[in-house]
Amino acid sequence: MDIKFLLPIFLAASILVSGCTSSPTTTTTTAPTTTIPATTTTTATGATTTTSSTTTTQASVKEFSITASQWKFEPNTITVKQGDTVKLTLTSIDVTHGVSIPTFGVNKQIDPGKTATVQFVADKKGTFTFACSVFCGAGHSGMTGKLIVE
Ligand SMILES: [Cu+2]
Structure with a gap:
């Protein structure tokens, strides 16, 4: 084997290698933010707003401080208006x-010496029992109260 014969091959090979490594296309692949369209499932019946009470009930924020012991x-009884x-x-x-x-998806632990807050919309009329959820x-079992939504 002659060195003159091998040289071009060697050169070609080195170019190929360097050609590959010299251009490190650092493509920072940031995860494409695929915005999934919110599938708005419209009810077939067409949302007809129910129970329009004669008295225009003004929805407001009702705050209560409750002590548990x-x-x-x-x-142990709190009264609010629907909405x-x-x-x-x-x-x-x-x-x-x-x-x-x-009924209103409320379940909150109340640690001694700490304040726990819960918030919900009383969107259903009726009398609902609230209960202690931690033994x-x-x-x-008898530690209950009443939520009246009128
Ligand atoms: Cu309890």
């Missing part, structure tokens, strides 16, 4: 309690 809520945004500020003066109002002793 073994084994009661104080106050009101209900804001509950809950404190426990002894052990860990909780508050659960399943807190012998009287736990």
Whole structure:
């Protein structure tokens, strides 16, 4: 084998290698923000707003401070108007309690010495029981209150 014969091959090979490595196209692949169109499922019936009460109920924010202790809520009855945004500020003066109002998707733990807040829209009329959702002793099952939405 002659060196003159090998040289062009070597050169060609080195160009190829350098050609590949010298241009590192650093494409920073940022994840394309695929905006998934919100599938708005419109009800076939066409949303007909129900129950237009004769008295124009002014929806407002109703705030309540509730103290939880073994084994009661104080106050244990709260009354709001349908459509009101209900804001509950809950404190426990002894052990860990909780508050659960399943109809409105409320379930919050109330740690002693801490303030827990929950907010929901009382969009359904009726009398709903709220209950302690964290076992807190012998009287736990009777630790309930009433939410009246009129
Ligand atoms: Cu409890």
